[in-house]
């Protein structure tokens with residue numbers, strides 16, 4: 726009798742059925758949502774703010790533009806995008822996870838966000854937005870959690886107008902000098918920090934493992950080109966611990 730093979734994908738270092746990954750990722754972010762912002766500062770020593778500022782400086786957004794912050798979580802980039810598009814612009818904060826989104830929305834509303842901001846719960850693989858709608862799409866530390874990255878990149882391409890930019894900020898492959906220290910930090914320190922501050926070592930172990938499984942700079946650049954992006958380039962930050970990829974819809 727022919728053996729039925731289920732297709733699997735990575736969830737950190739585990740192989741799980743493809744249809745299971747999104748549910749597990751949701752579980753991770755449900756668990757970390759409450760302490761997410763504090764943990765971001767602690768884990769990166771505040772560096773995530775510098776990486777995000779670097780990203781925002783490269784959106785090319787102008788007053789009146791439309792921007793989408795995908796997998797936007799608690800809305801760090803969204804805040805900067807709102808500033809850039811000004812009074813006449815629009816920004817959508819989108820994420821698959823309701824707990825992360827509601828923290829993001831509450832935070833931005835407390836800071837004075839108005840009806841230029843929309844909040845949309847969606848999977849990056851199936852975006853509920855029209856073709857050629859946005860001037861810029863950002864996704865920060867989100868792509869590595871997506872099951873079908875190729876589908877998500879194709880969707881980002883679809884919703885950008887010609888000339889529009891995709892900015893992918895993500896952990897990447899650090900240089901040889903940094904890598905041993907970085908691995909030690911990721912697999913030894915990070916889960917302990919997660920346990921200590923958020924009572925959840927497993928989620929932070931997943932985060933470290935998912936970083937290791939994520940495509941390196943050149944591979945992600947090639948994936949963006951396959952999805953249709955032109956003039957793809959990347960900037961290594963902090964010795965390649967993080968990379969910002971940028972591509973244009975032709």
Ligand SMILES: C[S@@+](CC[C@H](N)C(=O)[O-])C[C@H]1O[C@@H](n2cnc3c(N)ncnc32)[C@H](O)[C@@H]1O
Nearest residue numbers: 754796797798821822825848849865866867870
């Ligand atoms: C590490 S957080 C990053 C949040 C925010 N962009 C930031 O930089 O602080 C990753 C986010 O990706 C979201 N996410 C995971 N899989 C997703 C998917 N398939 N579609 C949309 N969002 C997803 C998670 O819910 C989570 O909020």
